[in-house]
Amino acid sequence: MAKDLTKREDNYSQWYNDLVIKADLAENSAVRGCMVIKPYGYAIWEKIQATLDKMFKDTGHSNAYFPLFIPKSFFSKEASHVDGFAKECAVVTHYRLKNDPITNKIIVDPDAKLEEELIVRPTSETIIWSTYKNWIQSYRDLPILINQWANVVRWEMRTRLFLRTAEFLWQEGHTAHATRQEAIEETEQMINIYADFAENWLAIPVIKGVKSENERFAGALETYAIEALMQDGKALQAGTSHFLGQNFAKAFDVKFTDKEGKLDYVWATSWGVSTRLMGALVMAHSDDNGLVLPPKLAPIQVVIVPIYKSNDQLDLIAEKANHVKKQLEQKGITVKFDDRDTHKPGWKFAEYELKGVPVRIAIGPRDIENNTVEVSRRDTLQKETHSLDNIEDYIEKLLAEIQSNIYQKAFDFRKENTFKVETYEEFKQVLDSKGGFIEAHWDGTVETELKIKEETKATIRCIPLNNPQEEGKCMVTGKPSKQRVIFARAY
Amino acid sequence: MAKDLTKREDNYSQWYNDLVIKADLAENSAVRGCMVIKPYGYAIWEKIQATLDKMFKDTGHSNAYFPLFIPKSFFSKEASHVDGFAKECAVVTHYRLKNDPITNKIIVDPDAKLEEELIVRPTSETIIWSTYKNWIQSYRDLPILINQWANVVRWEMRTRLFLRTAEFLWQEGHTAHATRQEAIEETEQMINIYADFAENWLAIPVIKGVKSENERFAGALETYAIEALMQDGKALQAGTSHFLGQNFAKAFDVKFTDKEGKLDYVWATSWGVSTRLMGALVMAHSDDNGLVLPPKLAPIQVVIVPIYKSNDQLDLIAEKANHVKKQLEQKGITVKFDDRDTHKPGWKFAEYELKGVPVRIAIGPRDIENNTVEVSRRDTLQKETHSLDNIEDYIEKLLAEIQSNIYQKAFDFRKENTFKVETYEEFKQVLDSKGGFIEAHWDGTVETELKIKEETKATIRCIPLNNPQEEGKCMVTGKPSKQRVIFARAY
Numbered sequence: 001m002a003k004d005l006t007k008r009e010d011n012y013s014q015w016y017n018d019l020v021i022k023a024d025l026a027e028n029s030a031v032r033g034c035m036v037i038k039p040y041g042y043a044i045w046e047k048i049q050a051t052l053d054k055m056f057k058d059t060g061h062s063n064a065y066f067p068l069f070i071p072k073s074f075f076s077k078e079a080s081h082v083d084g085f086a087k088e089c090a091v092v093t094h095y096r097l098k099n100d101p102i103t104n105k106i107i108v109d110p111d112a113k114l115e116e117e118l119i120v121r122p123t124s125e126t127i128i129w130s131t132y133k134n135w136i137q138s139y140r141d142l143p144i145l146i147n148q149w150a151n152v153v154r155w156e157m158r159t160r161l162f163l164r165t166a167e168f169l170w171q172e173g174h175t176a177h178a179t180r181q182e183a184i185e186e187t188e189q190m191i192n193i194y195a196d197f198a199e200n201w202l203a204i205p206v207i208k209g210v211k212s213e214n215e216r217f218a219g220a221l222e223t224y225a226i227e228a229l230m231q232d233g234k235a236l237q238a239g240t241s242h243f244l245g246q247n248f249a250k251a252f253d254v255k256f257t258d259k260e261g262k263l264d265y266v267w268a269t270s271w272g273v274s275t276r277l278m279g280a281l282v283m284a285h286s287d288d289n290g291l292v293l294p295p296k297l298a299p300i301q302v303v304i305v306p307i308y309k310s311n312d313q314l315d316l317i318a319e320k321a322n323h324v325k326k327q328l329e330q331k332g333i334t335v336k337f338d339d340r341d342t343h344k345p346g347w348k349f350a351e352y353e354l355k356g357v358p359v360r361i362a363i364g365p366r367d368i369e370n371n372t373v374e375v376s377r378r379d380t381l382q383k384e385t386h387s388l389d390n391i392e393d394y395i396e397k398l399l400a401e402i403q404s405n406i407y408q409k410a411f412d413f414r415k416e417n418t419f420k421v422e423t424y425e426e427f428k429q430v431l432d433s434k435g436g437f438i439e440a441h442w443d444g445t446v447e448t449e450l451k452i453k454e455e456t457k458a459t460i461r462c463i464p465l466n467n468p469q470e471e472g473k474c475m476v477t478g479k480p481s482k483q484r485v486i487f488a489r490a491y
Numbered sequence: 492m493a494k495d496l497t498k499r500e501d502n503y504s505q506w507y508n509d510l511v512i513k514a515d516l517a518e519n520s521a522v523r524g525c526m527v528i529k530p531y532g533y534a535i536w537e538k539i540q541a542t543l544d545k546m547f548k549d550t551g552h553s554n555a556y557f558p559l560f561i562p563k564s565f566f567s568k569e570a571s572h573v574d575g576f577a578k579e580c581a582v583v584t585h586y587r588l589k590n591d592p593i594t595n596k597i598i599v600d601p602d603a604k605l606e607e608e609l610i611v612r613p614t615s616e617t618i619i620w621s622t623y624k625n626w627i628q629s630y631r632d633l634p635i636l637i638n639q640w641a642n643v644v645r646w647e648m649r650t651r652l653f654l655r656t657a658e659f660l661w662q663e664g665h666t667a668h669a670t671r672q673e674a675i676e677e678t679e680q681m682i683n684i685y686a687d688f689a690e691n692w693l694a695i696p697v698i699k700g701v702k703s704e705n706e707r708f709a710g711a712l713e714t715y716a717i718e719a720l721m722q723d724g725k726a727l728q729a730g731t732s733h734f735l736g737q738n739f740a741k742a743f744d745v746k747f748t749d750k751e752g753k754l755d756y757v758w759a760t761s762w763g764v765s766t767r768l769m770g771a772l773v774m775a776h777s778d779d780n781g782l783v784l785p786p787k788l789a790p791i792q793v794v795i796v797p798i799y800k801s802n803d804q805l806d807l808i809a810e811k812a813n814h815v816k817k818q819l820e821q822k823g824i825t826v827k828f829d830d831r832d833t834h835k836p837g838w839k840f841a842e843y844e845l846k847g848v849p850v851r852i853a854i855g856p857r858d859i860e861n862n863t864v865e866v867s868r869r870d871t872l873q874k875e876t877h878s879l880d881n882i883e884d885y886i887e888k889l890l891a892e893i894q895s896n897i898y899q900k901a902f903d904f905r906k907e908n909t910f911k912v913e914t915y916e917e918f919k920q921v922l923d924s925k926g927g928f929i930e931a932h933w934d935g936t937v938e939t940e941l942k943i944k945e946e947t948k949a950t951i952r953c954i955p956l957n958n959p960q961e962e963g964k965c966m967v968t969g970k971p972s973k974q975r976v977i978f979a980r981a982y
Contacts, residue, residue, distance in 0.1 A: 030565075030621050031609065034558035039637060042555045064533045067525035068611075068642055068658050069581070072588070074521075076597050087588050090560070091599050092611065094582040095646040097563070106567050108582050108608055117599055118522065120559075120583065120611070130521050140833065146530060151559055151642065155586040167559050342631065
């Protein structure tokens, strides 16, 4: 199967698309820009959801659900929000279909026009803050720490599976606080949670930083982001956490009485990650043979493939295999024993390589004689023969090692592909020849940033947190700069 | 707080609405017919989801995700489906907003009109079967056993929180099979799972049956349903499972090659339950003091309230309370210790009664002296003093007893409110005086069913599975009938 996969060096973008489809993660649907997430892909998303959901709940957040539709007028209430956001979106104008009496075809009933159009949520700040207005009177009602798992729609013109789709799945946290300081702490807490998740579950090293003014979320005072580097040298923003100040509270008139009886606007944050993480996961680790999944998020962690000629052999092997399966399952490891007689072992090997199953165990007749199994790890493609004694401890350690090896590999890749440049010429040269993260001095103005973007398609990915301060000159204008920022071309 | 709750006998419908809002389950949103599910309500829904999800997976199903939008033309492909369904729905006609250059207000961009309108899914058979067409070639590709957790929209004119909302959350299973028999078995398996969940988790007794032709799902050959009885004597359909025959396969041209190499259309089922179950849960068990939640689905199973005058007393009580909390948590019981000093014990008692917390433990200074606690159960409102020794075993048993008592109470209520009638006069009299489930003979025709519905607003809820066969005469037409069917007015 892997033979049909485009090689990364031939066409990275085609490789990605092939892989997402061939590994049964997702496919394009009959509706432009909307994807179907297939069971294998959705199983990874469920693991992502379950892990993050626990992290959110452990930090005091609860889930809730707000409407899919937002009245059009709500978008006008926060001025910068509408400019940055609400333009490309799905608009509901009618609420009924009918049979055309002449053609007998189904048509939109012109009599069922909505008085005010409804927008399918591209993000929910407006509808949520219009709701919070009724929930908040006093400091005793604060903080509100709510998260929502939902679908959202942004009418993207160029779509790519997981990375940019018209409809996508995500979580959006929306919190309300009595003080500026508390809201900032929440914003930072959440970007830290995202970074923890990215590094320890997705096995993707990320840089935590704040966005430049130009790249900030529409309506935010500060946008924190985690930025990851893909194998083609392009950056991918993997999660954002926004300090919204009092902007949405002012837009929806949400005030509270503080302990001293003084009336003030409420402070807000919002933060989210989406099915885009699935794209990051694929692009960060996978290879020309298929997916490479970190064990912690793999739907199947270990597959056992029997190698046999006769049914008698299969019976013996199955007995061993089921025993191993049970031992591994007792350790909380997810195991599949693939004893289908419709496919040969070689076909199965390629299939599970394509699907990124971290560990494959093959058992043949000689293994039965020798009390051994053949263990292959997906990340390095190395095989070795191992005794069946204490196999469960060995596999458990191996899975942990694979998890950390995948991370280390991505970390080393990023290190090798992070460059310091001093001049704009050098910048453009590195960008075109190698890509990667480029650390450069910038004068801090939107004009310079836009000029760079227009001329090179590179953007400021972030200004890292705890960024070392150093004297320098903007690579474009030569004006003074106190720190380097990270540029890259990005997804 | 409970004082503000309308009494059931004064106005059942108002009581329901009051309770849903005051117990923080849900509220109406700024968008007509769409609700906000609040954290406490959503926590119950999450338990419903988790339980059902496990039951689905244990029977071999996987989750996936299909698009929110469905091209309008898809609805025309299955003739009876469009007649029964697609009329009242949200229609997306445009994909962009813009600033009106004259008024500077936000308007829908007339240049961004979709070539074909998109319908926000009211149910997903059409989009899913258009996808399955690409997944199925041979019997080896079958069965497909997929479930989706999603939001759907039906433009209901009269809405009620949870029971009937324009947008609601649900799961929809969509399976594909090689044989008619296998599809029927799947349909029956799923209605059995729903009944199991209703009785053993929701604590609501249900009647399993099939719908009359007139009440069948649009496009189904047979609709199985579970029917529950609410405290006001009205029925509520709590889940449905449809045998779709080959209708959707024919509409979307989904054929497969069977083992003999013969080409045939694929057999289908679909099945779903929704946030409507939240309405059933409230209406089946709750009382004039507030919610009564079955322990298995209660977000908080035990609340501990300290009763104290001084901080010294609170310290002593807190020590005990935290010890009890830990012991209970080790048994997997969810416990809240409410030591807020902003509210008095009496206020807290009323609050947790309103919210249906199954068990309340109060600890006061005398309890510390006597090594006791006061235990109150929400279902019967009974209190008793209990020694702290082995309190965790006692509470564990008590929770199980409450779960079964709530079920038994609902079961007895249904028994008392199920009536056999012989004549149409008697039927109308029972319906108006008592409501409930009415078992009556019916001639099996749509005409008679519609006449009864028009004259009395009662419908055939179901023809029970394994229904006793007996000779009789239709209560309306006097024509011969082989069995009684169940009538009721319904939500």
